[in-house]
Amino acid sequence: MHVESGSQGATLPQRVALLHRQLPARLEAPEEKLVMTFPHLIVREVIAMEILLIVLGLVSLFYDAPLESLANPNKTPNPAKAPWYFLGLQELLHYFPPVVAGVLIPALVVIALIIIPYFRVNFERDSLWSQRRPARLYGLSGGVLLLILFLAWFRVWAALAPTALIGLLMISIFPSRERGLWGFLIHRTAWARFFTGVHAGLAGLSLAAWIMSWFITLAVILTVVGTLFRGPGWSFVWPWQL
Amino acid sequence: MRRISLLFCLSSLALLLVYAVTPVRDYLAEWRRYQKAFNRFAEEKFRQNIPVRTTPLTIRQVWNPALDVVDRCVTCHLGVENRFLRDAPQPFRSHPVTPHRLGEIGCTVCHRGQGAATTVRGAHGRLKWWEDPMLPSQYLQASCGQCHPGEAVPEARILSAGRETIRKAGCTGCHKITGVTPVRPIGPDLDGLGSKVRPLWLFRWLKNPKEYLERTSMPNVMLADEEARLLTTFLLSQKAPATGNAFVADAAAVELGQQRYREARCISCHAQGGRGGSSGPDLGRVGGKVRLEWLESWLRDPKALFPQTRMPQFSFPAKDIRAIVSYIASEFSDSTVDAQQEQELERLLPAATRDNLAAGKKLYQRLGCGGCHRLKQIEEQAELGPDLAGIGSKDVDRLDFGNLRIERNLWSWLFTKIKTPRVFGKNLKMPDFQFSDEQARELVVALLSLSDKKIPARYVSAGQQPVPLRTQGDFGKILRKYECLTCHSLSGESGRLAPDLSVIGSQAKPLWIAAYFRLPYSMRPIMTERMPLLGMSDQEIQTTVRYFETVLLEDSIAHELFPLGGPELQEAARGKELYFNKYGCQACHQVNLAGGYVGPALDGLGGRLFSGYVFAYLKNPQRFKPAVLEPNYAIDDSDARALTAYLVSLPPPRAKEQR
Amino acid sequence: MNVLELKERVVATPVWRSIFRHRYLDSNRNRALTVFSNVFLHIHPVKVPEKSLRLRHTMCLGGLSFALFLALTVTGVLLMFYYRPAIPQAYRDMKELEFVVTSGALLRNLHRWAAHAMVLFVFLHMARVFYSGAYRPPREFNWVVGVLLLILSLLLSYTGYLLPWDQLAFWAITVGTNMAEAAPLIGPKFKFLLLGGNVIGENALVRFYVLHCVVLPLAAAVLLAVHFWRVRKDGGVRPL
């Protein structure tokens, strides 16, 4: 059940939706310019598919799918690696006991991903520092610090660095009126516009977005380290030594 | 919409282009190029009236599930089975003559490589992820060994030589090697060594055995000076229980000694400065090696000192032994050592204290001396080196190449290991056998043949396993006492120096044999090679001859061809005619000092040999002596009979020069 | 009778009309008919907002993920003609594809690279959906379906990894299944059932084969249908 109100101002139409808790939320979109799916959308889809196939075809022409020697259960290659998309996990296995890295963390990730849409709408849509600023500052700084300490305890440097970076970025947005660190950068006139843009972008991010960014950065870095920087005995190597 | 149309058009065209590449590439496949080239080649040959057929453009393969073979080599090597293409350029050349059916066993069983591949690089297997590249031709015979295990393969000379070397060099002392029965111990027992050899010799021997004896099987264990001295002290402490009195050389007996030395034909086995036989060690410098009192007891009874020795026991009287030892002491001295060096060594040798002896023993064990030598105080040790089963298909990744920059493959590794055993790292123990490059290559072939590849039983050659000879009883004792099989062979066993004895009872007459034991002489006109004078007792001679008569027989030959009192004169006369005119035997054989030098003299043949054997021999000389030079004339029965009649009626030599 | 006349006649036959329910794309009516009378196209609405045609709106990631799924299905089915899930035939068949089968190497390459790309694209699609806030009500459930599809993509790729039976495959699966074994309580049993034994052998190969070729693709297809259906029902790609 929803009610659409008339416009209050002459120029800005506004709508107020009254939602019953038990009703599924559903909003009518405003009037938009529509085009025919066929051919406009379809042809774009076809082109996208063609380009995908062209790229895949080219890759397949120049790079052969790997095929090593016949499986030999008596001879473990060094290093023995899982498929690349699991190498972030394998990297974590290097630091944590298998129950943590192999089960707990992936399970938490999946659960976290699944419950994302069930957060309260308003809580997560707000940009991070829009309200209850001091409380959030202490809470978040404490949380980030604890996480960093935890990672440092297990010497998970590959995860610690991006965590610290994201944490720093997140907190650097806090003093937005004085602009703190960013203000200093912004005063350098040549880059002023760029940094203003970045700052504005970051300041608009909600807490959920910050957490997601942290997760994606972490996943990418761990996977890259596991894939490209790990050699015999899971020791650190440079990619060209692999 | 215009941009989109253009984009659509371009991307569709690009798609078509990208996906047209693969069919084109397939059409231009390597193997297709080779087959087209072959067809051009075949047409040209056909114009020259050489029967070479063109091939339809298709992948060809040999498939043998039993051998796990899928070989597409024949897709490009199209002429392998065409004998008219022996000189054709590769890949069309025909395969060299082989007793194997190529269409059945395929190519990779012998050549290795990747049979399933249809590209040159892929098939020849020199790729990162293919572990079984083609064998270089110099090691190819390794593959023969997969189906011909543990036996000499006459057609594979290199392989057989390698296997022989494995046996002879005593590799089995340290390594377990499938198909080679361990010959242990290959070296002499070392108990009583302290009573046998001189310290300086031992020290120098331990440092480098080949310096004293070129042909020795003993490898260079690469000892530092201190280690060698410690081991010398340890080994010298192994004294014989009853050390005889000091031997004093008797200058007056030297001449007698020389005579006995010559009579016993010592030189048949022992060379002297490189000249002479090779069954025993070179005695050229033995004076610098052994103590004379040891030599004396050795000559008295070699088996008492070293039960495995191949030296016969000569029944010399004590006087003769002393004379021989005196002769050896005067004649075979070692000019490369002098008293000063001996004193120098005595000074440096560690004292035989309990600690030093224990350290020496430890060193002895660490070096694995027990692989070849026995020493009572040390228990027999297990193999020191790795088991070599499956070494021929060992994974290259599992080989330690150290810092060496050699080709990363099994054969280069094996070759390098054999040539320079300790080059791949520290703490390696394998001694340096100082093999020549050729020997090393032969060994590599023999080792590569020890592969893991599973060959079905029906493809594995059973070979001819000689029945192990077990001669027991009195004759067995005599056989061992005089080590007859050092020179003679019996049922395919052992020596090749002297005639085979397997059917001697059907060949030679007992009386003559007995006489020959008492006084051996040479059968051939210009050679002095003969059996040594062993000094057998009458009892022993009787036992031996009886054994010959009753056991070593060939049932298909009757002793006598002519009943009662020999052949008729008429027949003998016809035989003489045949001997001189039809067959020209005098070209090689002497009768009454006239004739050739190739074969033995035939005077008195009738006294030596049974006529039945002479007849059978004439019919087919190679039947009894496969390697004999005498041609097989395919003599018919009546001619052979006449020749036999003539030969057995020849009188004994008028004047036989005898030593 | 010229070609045009013939064409007119054919198009007018009842058979033709029973298959193709509309004529050329000459009017919006026929264009609309094209979409909603076509089983493959009718997941689209007849009209879409012009804004949603912009590339940066979606980056095409969802569509490309689906395109990759289709490409994988086609190449996968073709590869099945030459693949036997047995030891060591599985590995031999890889060699056959490379050396003997026409375009075999290309198909295997396409399949392999498309599989990697699909994992990547599905992940990127998820990130895009998150940052454009497209998971918000009323689309919560579709997000959940999407997460399940991400997991299915990972499992599809992972089960396919073992099939060539080479060293890479064998040890990647060894490491992977041992990671799963670490799960408390169910871990060891799960691994045992997945491998059909205690070691990675022929049983495991057949199980991975069946999962890869039948179970997981079917599950993915069903979830994809739900996913698309929800997109249609919950509204397109417009941000709220």
Place this chain on the structure above:
Amino acid sequence: MDSQRIEAAGSGRRRFLWFTGLGALGTAGAGGAAVMLDFVHPKVLFEPPSSFRVGRPESFPVNSVTADYARKVYLVRTEVGFFALSAVCTHLGCITRHVEEEGAIFCPCHGSKFAVDGSLLMGPATRGLRRIAIRLEDGELVVDSELEVEKDAVLRV
């Protein structure tokens, strides 16, 4: 967009682009189909060879029928010589069975009956067993099951 504009869009340069694009796509599709057909066409076969050795002539007694069911062939030696029969029934491809006591060959599937010289004794098969090529090579008999010969061909040894 109304229908006039669509008509306009479908003309000239754009029309050409569309047709070229569709043509290329169609060609790629057709080519792909052809390549796929070639793909499913096996290039090598793992099938037992059609010609194989059966043994030395001496090992077969005169007036004997030797059945080799694994290789689907009967080797018959008469007083005149050798011939080989395919054991595959000419009716629907079952493997026939030689019954020594009755001196005949029976098909278990539909009851066809053949004489040991291959001729048809009873239906439903409409012709006798195929007589296949046999030759002597290095002192051994070699049979080629792909090669049918005349029904009175005999190899004299």
